[in-house]
Amino acid sequence: DAGVIQSPRHEVTEMGQEVTLRCKPISGHDYLFWYRQTMMRGLELLIYFNNNVPIDDSGMPEDRFSAKMPNASFSTLKIQPSEPRDSAVYFCASRTTSGRYNEQFFGPGTRLTVL
Amino acid sequence: AQSVTQLDSHVSVSEGTPVLLRCNYSSSYSPSLFWYVQHPNKGLQLLLKYTSAATLVKGINGFEAEFKKSETSFHLTKPSAHMSDAAEYFCVVSDWRRDDKIIFGKGTRLHILP
Numbered sequence: 001d002a003g004v005i006q007s008p009r010h011e012v013t014e015m016g017q018e019v020t021l022r023c024k025p026i027s028g029h030d031y032l033f034w035y036r037q038t039m040m041r042g043l044e045l046l047i048y049f050n051n052n053v054p055i056d057d058s059g060m061p062e063d064r065f066s067a068k069m070p071n072a073s074f075s076t077l078k079i080q081p082s083e084p085r086d087s088a089v090y091f092c093a094s095r096t097t098s099g100r101y102n103e104q105f106f107g108p109g110t111r112l113t114v115l
Numbered sequence: 116a117q118s119v120t121q122l123d124s125h126v127s128v129s130e131g132t133p134v135l136l137r138c139n140y141s142s143s144y145s146p147s148l149f150w151y152v153q154h155p156n157k158g159l160q161l162l163l164k165y166t167s168a169a170t171l172v173k174g175i176n177g178f179e180a181e182f183k184k185s186e187t188s189f190h191l192t193k194p195s196a197h198m199s200d201a202a203e204y205f206c207v208v209s210d211w212r213r214d215d216k217i218i219f220g221k222g223t224r225l226h227i228l229p
Contacts, residue, residue: 004158043205043219045216048215048216050215056216095215101164107158108157109158111156
């Protein structure tokens with residue numbers, strides 16, 4: 001099994017540019033989660049989807065952030081315009097149908113640096 | 116509301132000695148509990164999970180955790196530390212009856228001294 005796939009693994013961009021992060025969940029998983037990890041704030045849930053539908057986006061920091069899941073095998077997280085404070089590692093995770101003991105499987109992350 | 120507290124931000128042990136990483140949780144319901152490990156510049160990997168089948172849970176790489184409801188704790192242990200155990204460890208709680216989100220602790224960085 002390929003696991004959760006994220007691309008790119010590293011992204012360096014300049015302030016004001018648009019950034020798009022991509023995620024392919026594990027086949028058959030119907031939940032997808034986007035997290036951000038920084039030294040200051042630790043791991044934060046940004047948004048999650050169930051069956052391609054956004055369920056909770058209360059963690060999205062501001063309108064510059066948007067996420068989509070056009071189909072069961074692909075999701076994007078977009079930042080437009082990007083700012084230096086968006087520099088972080090962004091993780092995507094997926095999980096099977098809601099169940100008490102169903103853990104989330106994490107991708108390797110995308111390290112974003114905004115100059 | 117659910118929450119999780121990892122009592123130590125850093126723990127240092129010598130190779131071959133026991134490891135103890137402490138975690139306390141707060142939950143309105145019977146929680147689901149997990150430990151994840153993150154090696155430097157890597158993603159998060161599940162170490163073990165509490166499934167209510169047994170209070171002592173065995174995970175990968177020789178790690179164990181014991182669920183103690185009376186103490187609201189889920190501490191992670193390993194009898195003998197190995198250099199490869201150096202990583203960050205996250206305790207995670209889920210109020211599975213409320214929603215599908217999980218709450219991460221702030222993490223404990225484990226240092227292994229030669």
